[in-house]
Amino acid sequence: MNAPDSEADTGLKVLQADADAAGQRLDQWLAAALGADFSRNRVQTLIRQGAVSIGGVVSDQPKRKMADGDIARIDLPEPEPAEPQGENIPLDVLYEDDSLIVINKPAGLVVHPGAGNWTGTLVNALIHHCGDSLSGIGGVRRPGIVHRLDKETTGVMVVAKSDIAHRALSEAFADHGASGELERAYQALVWGIPPRMTGKVDAHLGRAADRVRRAVVPEGRDDARHAVTHFTVLEKFGEQDLKGVHAASVECRLETGRTHQIRVHMAHIGHPVIGDPDYGQALRTKANRLPEPVQTLVKSFPRQALHAGLLAFLHPVTQIKMSFEAPLPADMQAILDGLRNL
Known part of the structure; x- marks a missing residue:
């Protein structure tokens, strides 16, 4: 040839x-x-x-x-413009080159346009920020989303800017790092203290009744998807008894990557994420027994206290392992500091 x-x-x-x-x-x-x-x-x-x-x-x-x-x-035609329009939305960029961009996603930012969120998304922001440096994914000049964070979850995300990066990163996330160097670590503030310092939640997930939320379901159900979360208790807060208010900071590492996985798994073992509006409602009244000022912080916290603090992967072109960390956002850090005073 x-x-x-x-x-x-x-x-x-x-x-x-x-x-x-x-x-x-x-x-x-x-x-x-x-x-x-x-x-x-x-x-x-x-x-x-x-x-x-x-x-x-x-x-x-x-x-x-x-x-x-x-x-x-x-x-070869010029890459077509992406359907979503670029919007000048500020981004916290941790790293960028011709192949990919790594950002620290804030709370409230939807990743991809969809029903009810056609504008103001991360994709709109990336189209504006990257401009002509997007070489085209599948012939379309658009960012390649290879994984997502929930709207109200903060932390590190990587997005592809080229076809080759998109394919390599998609494969890495598809097998959850089993054949590579992919690492994902989240920090969560949860109600209660797990009985063990480390543990594994191995429970299939499927759609809940409202079709938006997820739930632990029997393995044999048609929509059941295998899901495994490993957790480590980082800190314990409060009294460990039936009447005392207690909580914990835990690190969660994903062996699989299902929708709402950490949130559902932690609620499944009795330790829902603080502030979670979908899976933590049963324990929200615990905040009433917290002392000030942490009581007000928790009761006014509008989202789940979950942060993607670490992401590591092999660069799709250089094959060098890259690792990125993002500190806790200020509102979640304030709750952590308040819990430390219990």
């Missing part, structure tokens, strides 16, 4: 097949020839759109067989 020639002004690439290419499918050969920036799915889309010609004749069949000496011309 000869190296591709390109004409930057037109987006044209010219490739010549050699003897090794003979008999290969057009999409298979092109995906290998164009390199890691082009997934096979994207190559197939380009072929079906008529962007590839062999010997001057448009070839729109991905399964066409190649022959030694075939000359392929690929007319």
